[in-house]
Every structure is written in structure tokens, then in C-alpha cells.
Amino acid sequence: xxxxxxxxxxxxxxxxSSTSWVLVIAFWAYVTIPLAWGVYETLGxxxxxxxx
Amino acid sequence: MSGFFSKxxxxxxxxxxxxxxxxxxxxxxxxxxQAYAFSVFNDPLTRIVGVSESASAxxxxxxxxxxxxxxxxxxxxxxxxxxxxVERVGPRMTMFTSACCFGGGFLVSALGVWTHxxxxxxxxxxxxxxxxxxxxxxxxxGTLIRWFPxxxxxxxxxxxxxxxxxxxxxxxLSVNLMELFSTESSVGVAPTxxxxxxxxxxxxxxxxxVVRVPAADWRPSGxxxxxxxxxxxxxxxxxxxxxxxxxxxxxxxxxxCFNVTAGIGVLGQASVMIQETFxxxxxxxxxxxxxxxxxxxxxxxxxxxxxSTSDYIGRRPTYFIFFGLGAALYILIPIVGSGLGxxxxxxxxxxxxxxxxxxxxxxxxxxxADLFGTRYVGGIHGRLLTAWAVAGVLGPVLVNYIRxxxxxxxxxxxxxxxxxMFIMAGLLIIGFICNFLVKPVDSKYHMKEEEESQAAxxxxxxx
Numbered sequence: 001x002x003x004x005x006x007x008x009x010x011x012x013x014x015x016x017s018s019t020s021w022v023l024v025i026a027f028w029a030y031v032t033i034p035l036a037w038g039v040y041e042t043l044g045x046x047x048x049x050x051x052x
Numbered sequence: 053m054s055g056f057f058s059k060x061x062x063x064x065x066x067x068x069x070x071x072x073x074x075x076x077x078x079x080x081x082x083x084x085x086q087a088y089a090f091s092v093f094n095d096p097l098t099r100i101v102g103v104s105e106s107a108s109a110x111x112x113x114x115x116x117x118x119x120x121x122x123x124x125x126x127x128x129x130x131x132x133x134x135x136x137x138v139e140r141v142g143p144r145m146t147m148f149t150s151a152c153c154f155g156g157g158f159l160v161s162a163l164g165v166w167t168h169x170x171x172x173x174x175x176x177x178x179x180x181x182x183x184x185x186x187x188x189x190x191x192x193x194g195t196l197i198r199w200f201p202x203x204x205x206x207x208x209x210x211x212x213x214x215x216x217x218x219x220x221x222x223x224x225l226s227v228n229l230m231e232l233f234s235t236e237s238s239v240g241v242a243p244t245x246x247x248x249x250x251x252x253x254x255x256x257x258x259x260x261x262v263v264r265v266p267a268a269d270w271r272p273s274g275x276x277x278x279x280x281x282x283x284x285x286x287x288x289x290x291x292x293x294x295x296x297x298x299x300x301x302x303x304x305x306x307x308x309c310f311n312v313t314a315g316i317g318v319l320g321q322a323s324v325m326i327q328e329t330f331x332x333x334x335x336x337x338x339x340x341x342x343x344x345x346x347x348x349x350x351x352x353x354x355x356x357x358x359x360s361t362s363d364y365i366g367r368r369p370t371y372f373i374f375f376g377l378g379a380a381l382y383i384l385i386p387i388v389g390s391g392l393g394x395x396x397x398x399x400x401x402x403x404x405x406x407x408x409x410x411x412x413x414x415x416x417x418x419x420x421a422d423l424f425g426t427r428y429v430g431g432i433h434g435r436l437l438t439a440w441a442v443a444g445v446l447g448p449v450l451v452n453y454i455r456x457x458x459x460x461x462x463x464x465x466x467x468x469x470x471x472x473m474f475i476m477a478g479l480l481i482i483g484f485i486c487n488f489l490v491k492p493v494d495s496k497y498h499m500k501e502e503e504e505s506q507a508a509x510x511x512x513x514x515x
Contacts, residue, residue: 020069027262028071031078031214038220042345049342049399 059142064264070199070272072262077192077211079259080147083252084154084188085218087127088348090120090177092226096239100168103239111170119161119178126182128441131190135431136292138190143263146191151256154184158249165242188256189215189437193417194430198266201426202275204418205367209359212414216352222248284368284490288498289425295432300423300493303486308416309439309446310483311374314382314476315351315409317447318402321455322347328465329389329398343399350403351410358411359418367419368487374408375484381405382477386470413440423493427504450475 055061064070097116101107138146157180164172192211200207229247233240271277277287295301318325323340335343362370381401388397416436421429451472458468 020067020072024069024071024075027075027079030258031075031082034221035078035082035214035217038217038222038224039349041224042220042349045338045345046342046349048336048338049340049346051339 057145074210076259076263078214080188081214082218085215086222088219089222122178123182127185130183130186131434131437135434139431143195147260150184150188155249155253157181158245162242162245190434197421205359205362208417209356209414213355285422289427292428292431305439306486309443310479311412312443313447317451320448321451347406350406354407354410355414359414362415371487375480379477379480382473390466
């Protein structure tokens with residue numbers, strides 16, 4: 001199957017521009033940064049389990 | 053306004069990147085996952101009048117405890133009742149409604165705290181917030197499965213991991229905000245509720261505005277639906293109402309219920325359990341808190357890990373691992389805990405169990421999509437979540453009441469959980485049998501071609 005055939009069969013396929021990838025990275029950062037902060041804060045409590 | 057939320061309006065064009073959908077789902081789940089951290093408000097809510105200590109006019113801990121319980125009941129009810137509506141209106145409308153309910157629930161609760169009217173807090177966080185939880189929980193599931201037909205487990209695992217991770221953000225955020233807003237005359241709960249309500253509303257709306265649904269003929273570039281080599285993955289759809297008539301739905305209901313029961317009771321009682329089991333080793337309250345925190349992290353990680361693993365090994369084998377390994381670990385815990393006195397093995401065993409608790413939640417949508425097709429999977433998932441509501445009562449009751457019964461019968465606190473562990477193992481063995489009984493859905497339940505066309509036309513008309 002050629003690329004043209006594939007594009008015809010899959011009009012909404014993954015032909016994303018670089019702009020869309022910038023958006024993807026920005027939105028992922030938006031959700032992962034708070035999550036990383038939450039994990040960091042929680043890990044601070046976990047150390048107490050092993051240090052008493 | 054309804055046009056802005058309609059399915060037609062949010063059908064993706066060719067330039068849309070499907071990797072925007074998981075963070076949109078996470079934006080919802082990371083917010084509503086705060087519910088698991090609601091207990092940080094329990095103590096401050098009993099000191100609204102007295103501030104430094106509870107006064108006679110203050111609410112008691114037992115009445116405050118009902119706020120979370122009401123929210124979980126309404127989570128289950130709304131997910132079950134609004135499942136068909138969610139499928140009809142699409143993810144943007146559902147996510148926005150969820151944002152209004154969840155964020156609005158905080159604001160109504162703040163009013164309840166300010167006026168010291170507990171019923172307003174029940175109505176706000178419990179009823180409104182609970183509906184927001186249910187709608188938010190199921191809203192991205194069907195959409196993710198349609199965007200990632202090649203990685204159903206991984207996609208839903210990412211979103212449902214957010215529900216586990218939401219507590220990790222919600223707990224320190226709540227504590228920091230209460231510290232910021234507290235004064236000599238206030239514990240700072242009301243302004244914390246307002247701030248969190250606004251933050252969560254904004255964040256959830258962002259997810260709602262970014263989410264898109266794929267076009268009907270869309271599929272990932274270079275991917276073609278696999279030939280029917282795996283009987284456990286159906287290419288047919290089952291109607292949301294018909295699904296309830298199949299034995300597969302009820303087998304999965306029991307599977308989810310018992311998997312959750314085994315984990316949720318432990319999560320609720322983990323702090324006391326580790327202190328009593330290792331009473332000779334003087335586990336401090338801080339160390340016990342660390343144990344709970346560790347379990348929360350494993351609960352979150354397990355959601356992504358196991359759901360993604362199920363894409364490679366299959367849903368049924370994944371649940372065989374949950375039930376087989378889980379039952380073995382529950383039987384081993386009394387031996388390594390009160391028997392050998394090994395804190396490390398005790399913590400390791402529970403950490404693995406909690407990954408499978410989270411994994412059970414995260415893998416079930418893909419299991420449903422495999423059996424019932426993708427058309428109504430969001431709504432069917434919503435109805436299956438009633439199993440969560442039942443397990444939410446069953447798990448803590450089993451752990452707490454059996455412990456109390458054992459202690460009253462003169463059993464040492466260190467051994468008071470042994471019987472419970474064996475009961476949990478028994479529940480998991482029943483789950484194993486139910487999983488063994490799951491077979492492909494009989495073709496008589498599949499939607500016929502004309503029903504599919506009618507459903508598609510109906511959806512288009514309503515959109």
C-alpha cells in the first residue's frame with residue numbers, strides 16, 4: 001500500500017504538524033508537572049517508613 | 053452554546069494529534085482523584101468553631117466522615133445512571149458538566165462551612181461533587197479507546213492512573229492551602245474549598261476544551277484492525293442495555309467488586325494495620341503514614357503498568373495474575389508479618405497487592421471493549437462501576453469488623469488481621485473462577501447492522 005492509498009483510507013490519520021507536537025508537549029507538561037510535585041511530596045512521607 | 057459542546061463540533065480534523073487526548077483525560081482524572089485525599093479535611097472540619105480544638109458546637113468526626121461516603125455513593129450512581137447520556141452527548145459536554153459539578157460542589161461546601169450547615173457540605177461535596185466524580189471518571193474512557201484501538205489498555209490506564217495520582221496532588225495542596233488561609237479565628241477550610249473549586253474547575257474545563265472524538269472512519273496511521281485471531285477481542289458491538297443481560301457483564305462485575313474489595317479495605321486500614329502487626333517494632337505514626345503514602349504510589353503506578361501489560365498478554369491472563377498472585381500474597385502476609393516479623397516483606401507484599409488493586413480498575417475498560425465492542429463501552433463501564441460502590445462498603449466492613457471481633461475474642465492485635473487476609477484470598481479465588489468463566493459474548497447479543505446504522509444516525513441527529 002502506498003502512502004497516498006493510506007492517506008485516502010485514513011483521512012484523519014497521524015499527519016500532524018510540528019505545531020501540534022508543541023501543543024502535545026505543552027499539555028503533557030501541564031499535567032505531569034503537578035503530578036511529579038505530588039509524587040515528590042508523597043515520597044517525602046515514605047522515607048519515614050524506613051527511617052522510623 | 054449546545055453547538056460548542058456537540059459531538060459534530062469536536063470531531064477531529066486531520067491535523068489533530070491523538071496524543072492530546074490522554075493529557076485531556078488526565079486533566080480530569082488528576083482533579084477528581086482528589087476525592088481519595090478528602091480525609092485531610094476531616095480533622096479541620098471538626099474544629100470550625102473551636103479552631104484550636106473541637107468545641108461542643110463543632111461537627112463530630114463520624115458525621116464529617118459521611119461527606120466522603122456520600123460522594124462515593126453518588127459517584128457509583130451517576131456513572132451508572134448517566135452512562136447512556138455520556139455516550140449520546142460525547143466527552144466535551146460530559147467533562148464540562150463534571151467540572152461544573154465537582155468545582156461547584158467545593159463552592160457549595162465552602163458556603164456550608166462558612167454558615168456551619170453540615171447539610172450544605174453533604175449536598176455540595178457529597179451529592180454535587182459525587183456526580184462530578186462519576187461523570188468525570190467515565191467521560192474520557194470510550195473516547196480514549198476509540199483513539200487508541202491499537203493500545204486500549206495503555207490509553208485507559210493513563211487516564212485512570214490520574215485518578216490514583218490525584219490524591220498525591222490533592223493532599224499536599226489542601227494542607228498547604230489550609231496553612232496559608234488559617235488564622236487565629238479560622239482553620240482556613242472555606243477559602244481552601246473555594247480556591248480548590250476554582251482551580252479544579254479551570255483545569256477540568258481545559259481538558260474538556262482540548263478533547264476531540266475521532267471521525268467514524270479514522271484509524272491510526274499504519275494500523276489495521278487485526279484479523280479475528282483472538283476470540284476474546286470482538287469486532288461486534290453490544291448495546292448498553294443488552295450488555296446487562298449477558299453473563300459476561302455480571303462476571304466482570306464480580307471480578308471488579310472482589311478485586312476492589314481486597315484492596316480498598318487494606319488502604320483504609322493500612323496505618324493501623326502496620327502499627328498493630330509490628331507492635332514490638334514500635335512503628336511510629338509518621339512511619340505508618342509513610343506506608344500509606346507508599347501504597348498510594350504503587351496504586352497509581354499499577355494502573356498504568358498493568359493496563360499497558362494487558363495490551364501484550366491479554367485482559368484475561370492479566371486478571372488471572374491479579375487473582376492468582378493476589379491470593380498467594382494474602383496467604384503469605386500473616387506468615388511474613390506477624391510470623392517472621394519481616395517489615396520489608398510485609399511492605400513489599402502489600403505494595404504488589406496495591407499495584408493489582410489499581411490495575412484492576414485501569415484494565416477493566418479495555419476488557420469491556422474487548423467483549424462488548426467500543427460503541428457503548430463508556431456507558432457499560434459506568435454501569436459496572438456500581439461494583440466499586442458495593443466494594444467500597446464491603447472491603448472496610450470486612451477488615452474493620454473482623455479485626456474488632458478477633459480482638460474481642462482475645463486474639464493478639466498482631467494476629468487480628470490473619471483471618472481477614474485468608475478471607476481476602478478466598479474472595480480473590482472466587483474472582484479467579486469468575487475470570488475463568490468469561491467467554492466471548494454470544495452472537496445473539498451483538499447489534500445487527502441496521503441497529504448499528506440506526507444508532508449512528510440517531511447520534512448524528514441528536515448531535
